[in-house]
Amino acid sequence: MVKLGGESKSIESKVDCERGEREMQRKRESKGKSLPFIARHVGNRALTKRTNLSGPKVRKCLSLGVDFSIRLFREMKDLGFEPSLVTYNTVIKLLCDNFRYKQALEMLDTMRKNGCQPNAISYHFFFACMEKPRDILTLFYKMIGSGIRPSMDTYVMLVRKFGRWGFLRPVFLVWEKMEELGSSPDASAYNALIDALVEKGLLDLARKYDEEMLTKGLSSRPRKELETTLEVTGESPGG
Known part of the structure; x- marks a missing residue:
């Protein structure tokens, strides 16, 4: 009995040692398992x-x-x-x-x-999903304050989003910041602004920006509200 008990304890000790070694090995390899x-x-x-x-x-x-x-x-x-x-x-x-x-x-x-x-794209993901104009503008100014310069895509995205929501004040805040930072609006930016103005019924102001973009040589979209049409030149598509 004593002998059997000794053998039993010996087997248990051996199992415990092996279990302990396996645990140590698992911990040593834990980084590599990923x-x-x-x-x-x-x-x-x-x-x-x-x-x-x-x-x-x-x-x-x-x-x-x-x-x-x-x-x-x-x-x-x-x-x-x-x-x-x-x-x-x-x-x-x-x-x-x-x-x-x-x-x-x-x-x-x-x-x-x-x-x-x-970069600007890092913030675009926020702007695309956020639903409160104040929160978007706060993050927009924070982005600029951290030294990240908005791209033209940033301005167009925000002008379109605020325009769809019918909020003109944030539209012009973004537009003013764009001009303040020395960025020249492209055709997409102008068209987004004009769409927002037309949607709110501010047709005179919309015409002003429509004429402004034309003087810069940018292509304006024809809009029945402004009674504008697509200008067609006498040149063929091939030149």
Whole structure:
């Protein structure tokens, strides 16, 4: 009995030791365990020191949901892969599309702390999904204050959005900021502004901007409200 008891204790000790060794090994390899997961979904080719979440394999991976994508993003960082601007913007877009603005704003701060400067596109994802003009304008001014210059696409996006909502004050605030920063409106910007004015019935002001863009050599859209037509020259399409 004593012998059997001794053998039983010996077996238990051996099992405990083996269990302990397996646990230690698991902890030592815990970082490396994420690699097969990422490689399986993304492919080793995508794993570079400056990693982009792009390409069909990754898009399929990201389609599984924002939480899955955040997990993938964190595992990349844990493995020492430095996210690129494209990667950060991809995650920000996913968060904004799911109305998780607080996390998306935190991602902007994380970018800066890690030495990756956001660009105008980083903010476009917020502007596309946010629903309160005041919040959009606040973020717009914060973007400019952080040293990020809006692109013409930024101005057009905001003018169109505020115009659709029927808010002319923010439309002109964005327009004034564009001129203040020395950007010259293109045809898309003028047409977005004119559409907003026509929608509100401000036809005289709309005509003013329509004539202004024509003097700059920009193409205005024909609008029956303004009784404008598409100008046709005598030249053939071939010149």
